[in-house]
Amino acid sequence: MLQCETAKQASGYLDEHADAYRRSLCIYVGLSACADFPICHEIYANLAFLVLNMEDDMNWYRAELDGKEGLIPSNYIEMKKHDWYYGRITRADAEKLLSNKHEGAFLIRVSESSPGDFSLSVKCGDGVQHFKVLRDTKGMFFLWVVKFPSLNELVEYHRSASVSRSQDIKLKDMHPDEVGECLVRAMYDFTPQEAGELEFRRGEIINVIDRSDSNWWEGEIGNRRGYFPATYVNPYQPN
Numbered sequence: 001m002l003q004c005e006t007a008k009q010a011s012g013y014l015d016e017h018a019d020a021y022r023r024s025l026c027i028y029v030g031l032s033a034c035a036d037f038p039i040c041h042e043i044y045a046n047l048a049f050l051v052l053n054m055e056d057d058m059n060w061y062r063a064e065l066d067g068k069e070g071l072i073p074s075n076y077i078e079m080k081k082h083d084w085y086y087g088r089i090t091r092a093d094a095e096k097l098l099s100n101k102h103e104g105a106f107l108i109r110v111s112e113s114s115p116g117d118f119s120l121s122v123k124c125g126d127g128v129q130h131f132k133v134l135r136d137t138k139g140m141f142f143l144w145v146v147k148f149p150s151l152n153e154l155v156e157y158h159r160s161a162s163v164s165r166s167q168d169i170k171l172k173d174m175h176p177d178e179v180g181e182c183l184v185r186a187m188y189d190f191t192p193q194e195a196g197e198l199e200f201r202r203g204e205i206i207n208v209i210d211r212s213d214s215n216w217w218e219g220e221i222g223n224r225r226g227y228f229p230a231t232y233v234n235p236y237q238p239n
Contacts, residue, residue, distance in 0.1 A: 049077070050150075052116060067139045084108055084155065084173065089183075089205065092222065094121040095128045096207040097182055104172035108133070108151060118151065124169050131163055182207050183236035184219070190232050198226030205236060 049063040049072060056062070060071045086094070086107045098105050101123050111117040111132065118133040120143070131143055133151070140147035141154045143163055148154040158171045186204045190197075198219055200206060206228070210218035216227045 064139070082152075091119070091121070091130060093183065093205050093207065094130075098123040098128045100182075101174055102172065104170050105174045106171045108155070120163065122163060122169055122171065124164070124167065129164065129169070184208055184233035185236045186233055188232050190228055192226070196226050198224060198228045200228065206233060
């Protein structure tokens with residue numbers, strides 16, 4: 001396991017895998033981490049990591065590079081986000097977000113049933129289909145047969161090749177004005193004072209149905225629906 005806080009270990013590992021790192025030219029997963037290691041030679045200034053976990057420790061992120069998993073200091077990296085990566089969004093919330101979008105609209109999320117893995121949710125016809133993103137023993141990502149070293153490349157490939165074997169479903173980005181339009185995250189707990197209000201806890205994701213009133217919005221969480229104060233939420237930003 002690569003521990004980035006140990007200069008000798010990191011330096012040795014990087015020297016041993018120099019050629020592999022030179023080929024790591026772009027972002028991995030929805031969140032890329034391009035590291036600038038002061039302990040390493042300049043040739044290693046831009047590395048692309050697969051970021052696995054940012055939530056447990058704000059100072060140290062768990063990441064993967066070239067099949068090795070370990071911790072990287074958060075202040076050593078620059079994060080670059082993809083609009084299609086939604087992190088720990090639930091399957092149900094993914095369906096709500098995509099339900100009124102155009103054909104092929106998609107997002108990639110952390111798998112609920114298999115922590116550490118990823119799922120692809122795609123709008124198809126009147127519904128939303130979900131595909132598990134598989135990985136082989138070498139860490140390659142794939143849906144069917146063609147394999148890729150990163151999720152980025154998998155997504156790009158399936159913009160022109162169907163993600164389904166039974167239907168022609170090609171990935172298409174959500175329009176800028178659609179991204180995050182329906183989802184917000186609670187900043188505080190809210191306890192209803194009247195009937196028809198929606199109870200929630202800090203951190204919960206709410207699907208917004210109606211924002212015609214600037215002070216009180218209508219939303220739903222699962223099967224629960226009601227009104228809540230607009231000042232209690234922020235636009236949903238994937239982790």
